[in-house]
Amino acid sequence: xxxxxxxxxxxxxxxxxxxxxxxxxxxxxxxxxxxxxxxxxxxxxxxxxxxxxxxxxxxxxxxxxxxxxxxxxxxxxxxxxxxxxxxxxxxxxxxxxxxxxxxxxxxxxxxxxxxxxxxxxxxxxxxxxxxxxxxxxxxxxxxxxxxxxxxxxxxxxxxxxxxxxxxxxxxxxxxxxxxxxxxxxxxxxxxxxxxxxxxxxxxxxxxxxxxxxxxxxxxxxxxxxxxxxxxxxxxxxxxxxxxxxxxxxxxxxxxxxxxxxxxxxxxxxxxxxxxxxxxxxxxxxxxxxxxxxxxxxxxxxxxxxxxxxxxxxxxxxxxxxxxxxxxxxxxxxxxxxxxxxxxxxxxxxxxxxxxxxxxxxxxxxxxxxxxxxxxxxxxxxxxxxxxxxxxxxxxxxxxxxxxxxxxxxxxxxxxxxxxxxxxxxxxxxxxxxx
Amino acid sequence: xxxxxxxxxxxxxxxxxxxxxxxxxxxxxxxxxxxxxxxxxxxxxxxxxxxxxxxxxxxxxxxxxxxxxxxxxxxxxxxxxxxxxxxxxxxxxxxxxxxxxxxxxxxxxxxxxxxxxxxxxxxxxxxxxxxxxxxxxxxxxxxxxxxxxxxxxxxxxxxxxxxxxxxxxxxxxxxxxxxxxxxxxxxxxxxxxxxxxxxxxxxxxxxxxxxxxxxxxxxxxxxxxxxxxxxxxxxxxxxxxxxxxxxxxxxxxxxxxxxxxxxxxxxxxxxxxxxxxxxxxxxxxxxxxxxxxxxxxxxxxxxxxxxxxxxxxxxxxxxxxxxxxxxxxxxxxxxxxxxxxxxxxxxxxxxxxxxxxxxxxxxxxxxxxxxxxxxx
Numbered sequence: 001x002x003x004x005x006x007x008x009x010x011x012x013x014x015x016x017x018x019x020x021x022x023x024x025x026x027x028x029x030x031x032x033x034x035x036x037x038x039x040x041x042x043x044x045x046x047x048x049x050x051x052x053x054x055x056x057x058x059x060x061x062x063x064x065x066x067x068x069x070x071x072x073x074x075x076x077x078x079x080x081x082x083x084x085x086x087x088x089x090x091x092x093x094x095x096x097x098x099x100x101x102x103x104x105x106x107x108x109x110x111x112x113x114x115x116x117x118x119x120x121x122x123x124x125x126x127x128x129x130x131x132x133x134x135x136x137x138x139x140x141x142x143x144x145x146x147x148x149x150x151x152x153x154x155x156x157x158x159x160x161x162x163x164x165x166x167x168x169x170x171x172x173x174x175x176x177x178x179x180x181x182x183x184x185x186x187x188x189x190x191x192x193x194x195x196x197x198x199x200x201x202x203x204x205x206x207x208x209x210x211x212x213x214x215x216x217x218x219x220x221x222x223x224x225x226x227x228x229x230x231x232x233x234x235x236x237x238x239x240x241x242x243x244x245x246x247x248x249x250x251x252x253x254x255x256x257x258x259x260x261x262x263x264x265x266x267x268x269x270x271x272x273x274x275x276x277x278x279x280x281x282x283x284x285x286x287x288x289x290x291x292x293x294x295x296x297x298x299x300x301x302x303x304x305x306x307x308x309x310x311x312x313x314x315x316x317x318x319x320x321x322x323x324x325x326x327x328x329x330x331x332x333x334x335x336x337x338x339x340x341x342x343x344x345x346x347x348x349x350x351x352x353x354x355x356x357x358x359x360x361x362x363x364x365x366x367x368x369x370x371x372x373x374x375x376x377x378x379x380x381x382x383x384x385x386x387x388x389x390x391x392x393x394x395x396x397x398x399x400x401x402x403x404x405x406x407x408x409x410x411x412x413x414x415x416x417x418x419x420x421x422x423x424x425x426x427x428x429x430x431x432x433x434x
Numbered sequence: 435x436x437x438x439x440x441x442x443x444x445x446x447x448x449x450x451x452x453x454x455x456x457x458x459x460x461x462x463x464x465x466x467x468x469x470x471x472x473x474x475x476x477x478x479x480x481x482x483x484x485x486x487x488x489x490x491x492x493x494x495x496x497x498x499x500x501x502x503x504x505x506x507x508x509x510x511x512x513x514x515x516x517x518x519x520x521x522x523x524x525x526x527x528x529x530x531x532x533x534x535x536x537x538x539x540x541x542x543x544x545x546x547x548x549x550x551x552x553x554x555x556x557x558x559x560x561x562x563x564x565x566x567x568x569x570x571x572x573x574x575x576x577x578x579x580x581x582x583x584x585x586x587x588x589x590x591x592x593x594x595x596x597x598x599x600x601x602x603x604x605x606x607x608x609x610x611x612x613x614x615x616x617x618x619x620x621x622x623x624x625x626x627x628x629x630x631x632x633x634x635x636x637x638x639x640x641x642x643x644x645x646x647x648x649x650x651x652x653x654x655x656x657x658x659x660x661x662x663x664x665x666x667x668x669x670x671x672x673x674x675x676x677x678x679x680x681x682x683x684x685x686x687x688x689x690x691x692x693x694x695x696x697x698x699x700x701x702x703x704x705x706x707x708x709x710x711x712x713x714x715x716x717x718x719x720x721x722x723x724x725x726x727x728x729x730x731x732x733x734x735x736x737x738x739x740x741x742x743x744x745x746x747x748x749x750x751x752x753x754x755x756x757x758x759x760x761x762x763x764x765x766x767x768x769x770x771x772x773x774x775x776x777x778x779x780x781x782x783x784x785x786x787x788x789x790x791x792x793x794x795x796x797x798x799x800x801x802x803x804x805x806x807x808x809x810x
Contacts, residue, residue: 037733063729063733068748092747101729101732101733102747103725103729103732103747103748104747104748105725105748105749106725106748106749106750106751147723147726150722150726150730150795150796151726151729151730151733152730152733152795
């Protein structure tokens with residue numbers, strides 16, 4: 001069908017609403033496209049399936065690769081089930097339909113070493129991990145990218161909702177057009193070298209437009225729901241996985257108020273998360289004048305060494321200084337030297353809007369001085385920096401290692417987050433589909 | 435045009451087999467029926483049984499048709515009624531999965547079963563069933579099954595031989611003393627979905643599948659007479675052509691081995707020192723993942739394989755090479771090239787061309803400067 005015109009008499013109605021829905025599929029590679037091999041990381045979901053179909057339609061020599069990251073059979077607790085889940089089957093079905101070669105790579109051991117072990121250790125350090133960032137950073141953009149190069153590919157495309165924009169100084173990473181689907185937070189660790197090789201054809205589309213393409217191509221996965229969990233924890237029970245991998249995470253300990261009062265006992269810090277208020281299992285207490293102290297208490301800190309859960313008033317959760325490690329800088333020029341400073345809009349967790357502040361490079365990484373205090377910042381989460389103006393370009397990011405409180409001047413040690421299986425978490429481990 | 439060099443996975447069906455199966459498909463008759471159509475079908479199946487026994491020189495044997503080589507292995511391992519089981523470390527998954535708790539017989543670095551270890555095991559364990567394949571599917575290494583039969587029988591054990599890869603490629607005299615032998619049609623140019631277990635006459639086999647009592651009560655289910663007709667023709671042709679094919683395929687294999695060695699001094703041929711199948715060569719390229727090699731060659735139109743295939747299509751690390759070279763990365767760096775009835779010298783040269791290009795692009799070791807140019 002002619003992609004530029006739409007005849008309502010002959011075209012399905014959803015296509016007529018798609019006049020802007022055809023993304024720019026010029027990957028910036030020399031012509032002819034048929035001689036340009038592009039590897040597409042196919043998860044078996046709608047997004048990466050459409051990515052592969054669009055690039056094939058655009059004329060590239062597309063090769064689909066699906067990574068088998070964990071044993072699906074054991075992840076869902078079914079003995080004897082195949083290591084490959086439905087997603088791998090779906091990906092191969094899509095590849096067959098669109099007519100591209102498709103391979104499944106066994107990345108189980110790399111994924112365990114690079115992502116799952118780190119996930120569990122992160123909890124033990126009193127952090128809230130984002131395994132999807134680690135996965136992008138290691139198995140996808142390091143290992144798979146290297147395999148793509150070995151196969152003679154000139155680009156690796158994924159179904160991420162994020163835009164790669166050519167700037168004066170080379171490719172830049174920008175937020176997706178669809179704010180509800182933007183995945184730039186999870187891609188902050190993409191290095192300039194990786195970005196040079198990567199392509200994200202869906203960054204300019206909305207999810208609905210992507211589904212329209214899936215229907216247009218007749219892909220079996222067109223109505224497949226987005227994944228809602230970390231892929232290797234399909235039942236959402238993170239605490240169970242961590243306890244299995246690191247039995248010490250379930251050791252009992254004290255729940256202690258910031259003022260030193262022991263308030264009760266807990267059954268493993270893995271069940272707690274920074275900022276958590278409900279389900280602490282502790283009663284109220286008396287104020288100095290003997291009346292009940294009704295101020296709600298929050299988890300403000302988790303101390304893995306003493307196995308203590310430290311609680312306190314909401315004010316104790318506030319922080320204005322964020323210490324950040326493993327900084328990946330994607331901006332132009334600035335912040336390359338210690339002492340450099342730049343104004344940024346910083347996203348401190350995936351579900352929260354950005355907060356403005358000034359970023360300083362220091363010897364160990366970076367220090368972010370927020371204009372206003374933010375509450376419940378957790379170590380192990382990412383701090384992602386966007387340009388302070390329009391806020392679409394990703395300037396870089398890093399891992400939060402700790403915070404310092406604001407006005408009262410008392411430094412708050414690394415505030416750590418935990419998730420509880422029985423209570424809705426205020427902060428959950430963050431994941432991203434694809 | 436794809437160059438198909440993966441005969442040990444499955445062979446293209448021979449034209450004569452297609453003809454025989456087409457003819458069989460035009461007939462009908464359940465071999466268990468009383469009437470004339472049924473008796474004719476029965477007659478064809480019994481004739482096929484003799485053709486298949488003849489392929490492995492065991493006219494004395496009792497052939498039970500199964501749905502696959504895997505089923506034949508499982509029928510032997512679980513149906514011969516022995517609780518003490520020993521298997522070689524390089525057996526096919528069909529045997530390993532049928533005997534999960536079996537004692538493992540180690541292999542030497544040439545891929546051949548360690549006879550001293552085997553003898554020690556046979557004398558210490560309760561006598562039962564020992565399983566050693568005739569030739570390994572990944573390296574082609576031929577196992578001394580005649581000698582193993584002697585050792586096993588001396589110690590009071592039965593011997594099951596998975597002959598799926600060896601049949602039609604090796605001299606069947608070696609199988610004369612084996613107690614049971616598993617075969618598969620599709621490795622011979624027959625159809626997939628048909629296998630057979632040959633057992634020594636008089637040896638009791640308990641069925642895995644009950645029902646109508648076909649195959650003298652040892653494998654229920656109406657016989658696949660179309661597939662069996664194809665199996666018989668494939669077996670007959672393989673037996674007739676065996677000697678000339680061995681000579682022809684050996685020359686093709688040498689072409690490949692000499693070619694890769696000339697192009698890369700660091701290449702390894704696991705099992706290369708052993709007596710091997712004429713059609714099989716394992717080629718390891720140090721520093722390059724086997725799956726990358728398989729994908730690269732596939733994208734260049736050459737079909738080879740590595741390790742054992744999972745149903746998802748991913749490449750699994752080779753347990754065979756791990757057993758030969760414990761702790762050595764070779765198990766994740768070797769591909770298997772396997773030839774067959776329709777392979778040509780031109781196939782080998784095209785493989786070498788693609789393999790050489792891959793090697794020059796991917797191998798971390800520089801191409802030797804004295805490498806002579808090879809006609810492509």
